[in-house]
Amino acid sequence: MARKTKAEAEQTRHRIIECARMVFNRSGVNNTSLEEVAHAANVTRGAVYWHFKNKADLFQAVRAQTGRLLKLNSSSTGDALQRLQSGLLNALHRLESDAEARATFEVMLWKCEYVGEFTAVRNDLMKSGQDFLDEVTALYSEAHKNKILRPDVVPEIAGLETFFFFTGLLKIWLTTDNRSAIHRQTVAAIESHIATKRAESIHKKTH
Amino acid sequence: MARKTKAEAEQTRHRIIECARMVFNRSGVNNTSLEEVAHAANVTRGAVYWHFKNKADLFQAVRAQTGRLLKLNSSSTGDALQRLQSGLLNALHRLESDAEARATFEVMLWKCEYVGEFTAVRNDLMKSGQDFLDEVTALYSEAHKNKILRPDVVPEIAGLETFFFFTGLLKIWLTTDNRSAIHRQTVAAIESHIATKRAESIHKKTH
DNA sequence: AGATTTACATACATGTCTGTATGTAAATTC
């Protein structure tokens, strides 16, 4: 076959990543051969090995393409707790609407053995987890400063709690068969998670 | 080699399970060959295949030997929320003190691809997750009935929240390098998680 | 326009894993 244009090569690379995500999600990362990925992408292993060093490298690319789920510092308004809540709800909404992101997280949380070459991937994952924790903690600190956080709630601890909570939520939500069936309860759990941390001051709008 | 006594055979079976847990934890379930397990247990693959149908079956045995982590209906006393809290703390404590249980959960949460034969294992896992959810929800219902739950907290939602929270806690805690360093904060997160759900009645002892 | 890369496809060498079939000597059964 002829050499491809630079743009075509980039297309090929993207196709490999997308197909890798699909196949990983179907068969698991370790259980998937690069031959399967190549076949799904209509190329040979040669192409895969040209674009990526090995499977772990490919998996990192899959991860990188999806990126972070939570974006707290974006458009949303309101006090710190409201911003945190809508950040969490937005993340959930992205998972619901973005099938690719969902697949990526499904692979990361249920279809990958973090061992050997993949411990590096896990460290990466934990690093973005630490970022999540930092951002959430910062929001709780702001809430504390503004007296809208319950006085007996420590920002650092609350941040950790939310980190645990959302990690588990993702893990469980992703493996639930009928996700739309638990949508309402999941949203309610998020709202309740935040609401119970809010100081009981004068009359406040919950909604 | 000679045929083993029934008791010896049972010993062999146990040895295989324990070694499987170790090797799975080191190399991941999918990435581990039954030859490795057999070697670690000082037997051949013949023995492994005699005792277990295949790797998934062996993994189920590893899981079954460790059993559930949470035992809420046991000895602890106090009101529903106190019992829930000590149940969660006990589960954490078991993970800290019981290296085998820890290894099993590490494998289940970080070193296994739930795909193919292993989807059955995941279903099993989710079933015990559902049991957890039911028990926790029952405790919140009791707390609600006894007016010690915040009136704006719905037992079912709180149960779900706690389920998410503890699932994430396990996952994160198990992959943290220096676990003793985050012990205090983890305990505090559990306590805070429960405390924020308690109704603010008259004077109560937090400790 | 010629030289040089590039973007793969093909081929090769090697190792590994699985499941099953068969062998066997001693426990266990009757």
Add this chain to the structure above:
DNA sequence: GAATTTACATACAGACATGTATGTAAATCT
């Protein structure tokens, strides 16, 4: 105590995965 299981070890067959080396025709560079 003879017949039958049992608890494995050994052997076999087939598939499959990985990484690299090599080939090649067309882009891209100069």
